[in-house]
Amino acid sequence: MHRLLDIPLGSSTGMPASRLSLQRVRHAYAEHLAVDDVSLEVMPGEVVCLLGPSGCGKTTLLRIAAGLERLQHGELRLGEEMLDEAEGHHVPPEKRGVGLAFQEAALFPHLSVLENVAFGLDNLPPSRRRARAMQWLEQLGMAARADTYPHMLSGGQQQRVALARALAPEPRLMLLDEPFSSLDARLREQIRDDTLHALKRVGAGTLLVTHDPEEAMFMADRIALMREGRVVQWGTPYQLYCQPQTPFVVTFFGAVNEWVGEVREAKVMTPAGVVAAPALAEGSRARVMVRPEALRVTHDGALMERPVGDVGIFARVVMAKLLGRSSLLHLAVPDEKGQEVHWHAQVPGVFLPRAGQSVALQLEPSQCFAFPA
Numbered sequence: 001m002h003r004l005l006d007i008p009l010g011s012s013t014g015m016p017a018s019r020l021s022l023q024r025v026r027h028a029y030a031e032h033l034a035v036d037d038v039s040l041e042v043m044p045g046e047v048v049c050l051l052g053p054s055g056c057g058k059t060t061l062l063r064i065a066a067g068l069e070r071l072q073h074g075e076l077r078l079g080e081e082m083l084d085e086a087e088g089h090h091v092p093p094e095k096r097g098v099g100l101a102f103q104e105a106a107l108f109p110h111l112s113v114l115e116n117v118a119f120g121l122d123n124l125p126p127s128r129r130r131a132r133a134m135q136w137l138e139q140l141g142m143a144a145r146a147d148t149y150p151h152m153l154s155g156g157q158q159q160r161v162a163l164a165r166a167l168a169p170e171p172r173l174m175l176l177d178e179p180f181s182s183l184d185a186r187l188r189e190q191i192r193d194d195t196l197h198a199l200k201r202v203g204a205g206t207l208l209v210t211h212d213p214e215e216a217m218f219m220a221d222r223i224a225l226m227r228e229g230r231v232v233q234w235g236t237p238y239q240l241y242c243q244p245q246t247p248f249v250v251t252f253f254g255a256v257n258e259w260v261g262e263v264r265e266a267k268v269m270t271p272a273g274v275v276a277a278p279a280l281a282e283g284s285r286a287r288v289m290v291r292p293e294a295l296r297v298t299h300d301g302a303l304m305e306r307p308v309g310d311v312g313i314f315a316r317v318v319m320a321k322l323l324g325r326s327s328l329l330h331l332a333v334p335d336e337k338g339q340e341v342h343w344h345a346q347v348p349g350v351f352l353p354r355a356g357q358s359v360a361l362q363l364e365p366s367q368c369f370a371f372p373a
């Protein structure tokens, strides 16, 4: 169950939440350019996720924001304060008033769980320090282990204590690197939810690194999707998912059905129906991407209800699998030459037609995208 505690607001760092701004940041390890001209901002109270495949530069950017890597090029500000300039002014990590939680929990081994969380609360009187640390341990489900030591905890438990320690001073900025990665699936959902509400209550801006698109969609107000050191798209989860600017952005959020066809009157004909291609030149080749949930599947009979003139498209069910919250249908869909292509449809709830059965298809246009081939 969720434990949303009434933790009093007000930063014990004594610093108001501020806007983080990274401008034109570039970072190389020897010859290797890990971050290439990245600019982004995190507003107070906003959760921004750095999302992208392994090695794309997410952690490097977070370490720069934390002050653990010296800035090589560009500018880093928190509110009005310049935190870092290439070959110039550098505010060390402990003077930045930011909360950090990294993949590996890095708790102080000689301090108890409670002492670890109370460590950063030295601005508070001792009696309030203990109470505040206990409240955060309770929020993250670790209050019962307050007197134990880090080596007596599992990796996931250590991660929860590290999160409590980072959140307890209610810093003006939180920097989190894959903070839920060593939690099992069920616990991860709960701790994510608790952390999101805690971050929103504290009102600090948050920069969170993840390679998991679902986690980014769950946590973020805005997402910076990265590839090979660059931000390839920056916007709200809705913008990235529903208005992707490149095929990479589409596929990063999950496998899609693909088709290459010719643009005719700003449309492309696919085996499952027509997809709009308003931005593409007449007669050019288009790469069409259709998310599995864009395929609306009904039993043939339902077609009787459809308006006259709405020509039906039919497919043969190859197999149907229940995934839990949705069903995945493997379909053989005939193309214009009568050859069958293999497409996937994801349908909400339990929908399990038999193999060999004929079903009718319609396309949901908002989840179909056309790019130059």
Ligand SMILES: Nc1ncnc2c1ncn2[C@@H]1O[C@H](COP(=O)(O)OP(=O)(O)OP(=O)(O)O)[C@@H](O)[C@H]1O
Residues within 6 Å of the ligand: 029, 032, 034, 052, 053, 054, 055, 056, 057, 058, 059, 060, 061, 211
């Ligand atoms: N200390 C280092 N020395 C040399 N190269 C490094 C160092 N740290 C990172 N790199 C390289 O820089 C690139 C970016 O690494 P970074 O850790 O920022 O990526 P990431 O997106 O966080 O990856 P992951 O999701 O796997 O943690 C990678 O190619 C990595 O090998």
